[in-house]
Amino acid sequence: MAKVTSVKTVDRLVAVLDSFSSEKPAWSLTELSQQLGLPKSTLHRFLTALETHSILRCDPRDKRWRLGYRLLIWGNLAAESSGLRHIARPIMEELVATTRETAILTVYHQQEVVCIEKVETNHPVRMTLQVGTRRFPHAGASSKVLMAYLPEEEVQAIIREKGLPRLCVNTITDPRRLREELARIREQGYAESHEETDLGAWGVATPIFGPDGGVVAAIGVAGPRSRYTEQRAQEFVALCRQAAHRISVLIGAKQGGLE
Amino acid sequence: MAKVTSVKTVDRLVAVLDSFSSEKPAWSLTELSQQLGLPKSTLHRFLTALETHSILRCDPRDKRWRLGYRLLIWGNLAAESSGLRHIARPIMEELVATTRETAILTVYHQQEVVCIEKVETNHPVRMTLQVGTRRFPHAGASSKVLMAYLPEEEVQAIIREKGLPRLCVNTITDPRRLREELARIREQGYAESHEETDLGAWGVATPIFGPDGGVVAAIGVAGPRSRYTEQRAQEFVALCRQAAHRISVLIGAKQGGLE
DNA sequence: GAAGCGGTTCCACATAGTGGAACTCCTCTA
DNA sequence: TAGAGGAGTTCCACTATGTGGAACCGCTTC
Numbered sequence: 001m002a003k004v005t006s007v008k009t010v011d012r013l014v015a016v017l018d019s020f021s022s023e024k025p026a027w028s029l030t031e032l033s034q035q036l037g038l039p040k041s042t043l044h045r046f047l048t049a050l051e052t053h054s055i056l057r058c059d060p061r062d063k064r065w066r067l068g069y070r071l072l073i074w075g076n077l078a079a080e081s082s083g084l085r086h087i088a089r090p091i092m093e094e095l096v097a098t099t100r101e102t103a104i105l106t107v108y109h110q111q112e113v114v115c116i117e118k119v120e121t122n123h124p125v126r127m128t129l130q131v132g133t134r135r136f137p138h139a140g141a142s143s144k145v146l147m148a149y150l151p152e153e154e155v156q157a158i159i160r161e162k163g164l165p166r167l168c169v170n171t172i173t174d175p176r177r178l179r180e181e182l183a184r185i186r187e188q189g190y191a192e193s194h195e196e197t198d199l200g201a202w203g204v205a206t207p208i209f210g211p212d213g214g215v216v217a218a219i220g221v222a223g224p225r226s227r228y229t230e231q232r233a234q235e236f237v238a239l240c241r242q243a244a245h246r247i248s249v250l251i252g253a254k255q256g257g258l259e
Numbered sequence: 260m261a262k263v264t265s266v267k268t269v270d271r272l273v274a275v276l277d278s279f280s281s282e283k284p285a286w287s288l289t290e291l292s293q294q295l296g297l298p299k300s301t302l303h304r305f306l307t308a309l310e311t312h313s314i315l316r317c318d319p320r321d322k323r324w325r326l327g328y329r330l331l332i333w334g335n336l337a338a339e340s341s342g343l344r345h346i347a348r349p350i351m352e353e354l355v356a357t358t359r360e361t362a363i364l365t366v367y368h369q370q371e372v373v374c375i376e377k378v379e380t381n382h383p384v385r386m387t388l389q390v391g392t393r394r395f396p397h398a399g400a401s402s403k404v405l406m407a408y409l410p411e412e413e414v415q416a417i418i419r420e421k422g423l424p425r426l427c428v429n430t431i432t433d434p435r436r437l438r439e440e441l442a443r444i445r446e447q448g449y450a451e452s453h454e455e456t457d458l459g460a461w462g463v464a465t466p467i468f469g470p471d472g473g474v475v476a477a478i479g480v481a482g483p484r485s486r487y488t489e490q491r492a493q494e495f496v497a498l499c500r501q502a503a504h505r506i507s508v509l510i511g512a513k514q515g516g517l518e
Numbered sequence: 519g520a521a522g523c524g525g526t527t528c529c530a531c532a533t534a535g536t537g538g539a540a541c542t543c544c545t546c547t548a
Numbered sequence: 549t550a551g552a553g554g555a556g557t558t559c560c561a562c563t564a565t566g567t568g569g570a571a572c573c574g575c576t577t578c
Contacts, residue, residue: 022339072334080389
């Protein structure tokens with residue numbers, strides 16, 4: 001739901017940029033005007049201002065507007081700004097070398113889970129995704145780990161506002177079952193997922209605790225079901241725990257979250 | 260140099276976000292107020308509006324402002340929006356599998372070169388960088404390839420406004436020598452670089468031509484000098500040419516840029 | 519050749535945003 | 549322990565920014 005602040009132009013900018021998605025990466029002026037309920041002259045002036053700053057770009061051939069590379073630059077700086085990613089990356093690379101699967105670092109952000117770093121295995125059959133990808137918080141090992149440590153009112157807000165849509169054959173869509181699962185995750189300190197978000201995929205993830213004791217990110221490993229064994233799952237959990245602990249210590253958490 | 264448009268609030272947003280860099284990822288209100296020459300009350304209102312939309316975030320412990328994850332989401336969408344990256348990625352993975360070095364996809368953007376995709380080799384000693392990283396256009400194989408195909412007035416503007424700073428032991432800093440180098444690159448259809456941007460690094464890159472005949476990106480391979488041989492360099496050039504051609508064809512260029 | 523539609527520009531008018539002052543809160547020093 | 553100083557926060561009379569309908573241009577289609 002759209003937020004309103006005391007700087008209306010910033011609100012409008014967010015509305016404009018949020019119109020662009022994986023499903024619709026390009027808009028004509030008229031389409032966007034209708035989508036946003038803005039007069040074309042107003043929108044046109046706004047879009048050309050964003051173009052001047054490379055926040056948007058307009059393909060002269062089809063006159064369609066797309067997000068610009070300035071956002072990529074800011075996005076990279078955003079991902080780097082806390083230092084978490086920089087610290088986590090070499091540890092993730094070791095995780096990938098050991099598990100031969102893809103490692104993923106995610107954070108919780110506004111009722112969604114966002115990937116801020118990934119190291120992919122070079123195995124041809126693998127889990128692949130992009131930094132900046134966002135996911136529902138109720139499905140997938142990394143997502144469930146992050147949701148498990150949210151305040152109860154935030155969990156309620158997610159269920160109410162995002163819902164628990166069925167994304168794959170094993171997605172948990174019942175709120176009571178999901179809460180049981182989140183309690184189990186807190187108890188055992190890790191999450192496991194099998195075909196909750198993607199057919200043929202499985203993964204495990206553990207929380208990364210920050211200096212104030214809260215969960216700041218999740219680290220997980222994911223791969224295809226064809227390489228799943230229960231033994232590998234247990235090994236991966238232990239490896240993710242160690243990785244999470246090392247990252248916690250490096251970012252200044254007391255005891256690296258192991259109390 | 261800061262641009263001015265007819266939407267002053269957008270200009271201000273860019274000024275604010277551009278204050279954040281790798282060197283200074285976090286600012287206090289007072290610091291940023293001084294940096295931007297804005298009264299604290301004005302800036303405070305602006306920053307809290309950006310925070311509401313997760314464009315910025317404020318760490319409650321140190322009260323410092325940092326770029327927010329919303330930019331990461333938009334940045335990922337920006338990188339995906341043209342389809343180039345999606346098309347290029349599997350080809351880059353093959354390139355990495357064959358060369359055992361890191362592959363990089365870059366575009367030219369406002370007197371800078373920006374990385375929009377990378378596939379790193381898993382060799383422990385390697386060239387590593389992040390998507391969204393920006394570089395000077397006069398140094399490094401990928402950068403020089405992109406600069407070589409710019410209009411002359413843009414080359415002049417780069418030399419005049421960015422300059423040709425010495426980044427490493429082999430950076431070309433003389434405008435005449437650089438122009439000769441760019442002419443050579445156009446003639447031979449690839450660029451090579453040895454320790455122009457980073458000590459101990461070398462690389463090769465070739466241009467990717469678009470449907471309108473212009474260069475839309477560069478694809479390159481880079482690694483440490485310890486693994487350099489002239490034969491490998493020639494092999495890598497041929498492999499990058501093939502990769503660039505395949506990408507060109509897939510994005511709709513006639514003859515994939517080989518005329 | 520004309521109609522229709524998408525994109526572009528202009529300017530009288532309306533709304534958004536300003537920023538100094540006063541305030542609160544926190545830290546440091548005497 | 550109290551006071552000073554500085555950072556952050558809020559308010560509102562005032563100023564600057566941005567609006568959007570109309571008219572225009574250019575292109576495509578019938």
